[in-house]
Amino acid sequence: MAFVPVFVTCLILAAASVTEVGLVSDMVSFLHIQKWFVKTYQVDWPNKSIPFGALPAHLWLDQGHTTNGAAGYGFVLGVFGLFVAWKQRNRNGKAPSRSLLALTILLLLSTLFTLSAIIFVFLVTHQTSGQTIDPALAQANQHYPADKWTPETWYKALLNTPLADANKRSEIRTHVHLMEAWRWMLIPLFLADVAALAAAVTGVLRQRKSTPLDYPPEK
Numbered sequence: 001m002a003f004v005p006v007f008v009t010c011l012i013l014a015a016a017s018v019t020e021v022g023l024v025s026d027m028v029s030f031l032h033i034q035k036w037f038v039k040t041y042q043v044d045w046p047n048k049s050i051p052f053g054a055l056p057a058h059l060w061l062d063q064g065h066t067t068n069g070a071a072g073y074g075f076v077l078g079v080f081g082l083f084v085a086w087k088q089r090n091r092n093g094k095a096p097s098r099s100l101l102a103l104t105i106l107l108l109l110s111t112l113f114t115l116s117a118i119i120f121v122f123l124v125t126h127q128t129s130g131q132t133i134d135p136a137l138a139q140a141n142q143h144y145p146a147d148k149w150t151p152e153t154w155y156k157a158l159l160n161t162p163l164a165d166a167n168k169r170s171e172i173r174t175h176v177h178l179m180e181a182w183r184w185m186l187i188p189l190f191l192a193d194v195a196a197l198a199a200a201v202t203g204v205l206r207q208r209k210s211t212p213l214d215y216p217p218e219k
Contacts, residue, residue, distance in 0.1 A: 002100060007085035009196035016185070016192040020071035023182035024064055027151055030175045033056070040141060042164035049164070050140040052191025057143040060128065060150050063121040067186060070110075071116040074189060077103075077110050081196060088203065096207040104200040107186025111193040119188045124181060128153040133161055152179040 040051035106218045131147050138144060149157070155176045163169045 002088040002097075002206065003085050004190045006100070006103075006196070006197035006203055007082060007090065010078045010081025010085060011191040011193070012078075013189075013196045014075050015083065016071075016189045017075035017078055020185050020189050021025055021068060021075065023178055023185060024068045024071065025180065027064060027175070031061075031151060031205050041158070043087050043138070043163050044162045045135045045138075047135070048119045048200070049086050050138065051137055053141065053143040054163070056149050058146070060124060060148055060155065061119075061209060062110060062149060063124045066117045066120055067182065068075070069116045070186075071189060071212060073113060074110055074193065075101060077106055078196070081107070096204065098192070100203055100207070104197065104204055107193065107197040109211045111197050114186065114190045114193050118190060122188060125150055125152060126143045131157055133157050135161075150181065152176060155179070 034054040038054045041054055043050060045050040084097075084099045086096060087099060128148060128150050131149065131153060132138055133144060134146060137146050155172050159169065159172055159176065163172075
């Protein structure tokens with residue numbers, strides 16, 4: 001019976017996707033506040049104290065857009081999967097369901113999309129990790145010009161500077177933890193995709209095995 005496993009796994013997929021979208025949205029909101037309201041942080045280096053640009057000149061945001069796309073697609077697909085699963089009740093002896101087959105194909109695409117997002121996000125994060133902010137290149141009220149950064153790696157580097165405001169440091173640290181959370185949340189999202197795909201494939205195979213060959217597919 002396809003109803004229970006497909007319903008449960010699609011519910012988990014929808015929940016994981018909503019969580020991921022929420023975490024990424026927090027980062028987007030934080031970056032908008034940094035750009036339009038905060039603008040600078042006072043940094044007290046030993047040889048100079050300057051208002052330092054809150055964002056670097058070269059900030060990489062594509063990984064956030066990719067993750068948001070994968071999570072948004074996963075949520076829509078999870079909700080669609082709940083509808084499809086509900087239609088699979090008491091289908092014994094009936095023709096195979098076209099909607100379940102369509103869900104299976106879409107879940108395969110979602111799984112590949114999320115896997116590509118994981119590879120991209122972790123690769124970009126690895127490439128920009130370990131970078132530091134050079135005080136010699138920092139100019140008052142200017143965006144830091146060197147290197148490319150992700151929001152996570154930029155604010156980790158900023159935490160290693162002598163920020164004058166301890167409250168700002170605490171706020172940045174909180175948002176860095178949330179950025180790390182959405183990056184790692186991609187893995188549970190991928191596992192939810194795989195589980196939903198496995199349930200859908202199993203449901204399709206069982207329907208085909210238990211259906212006479214002369215039945216046309218039903219919606």
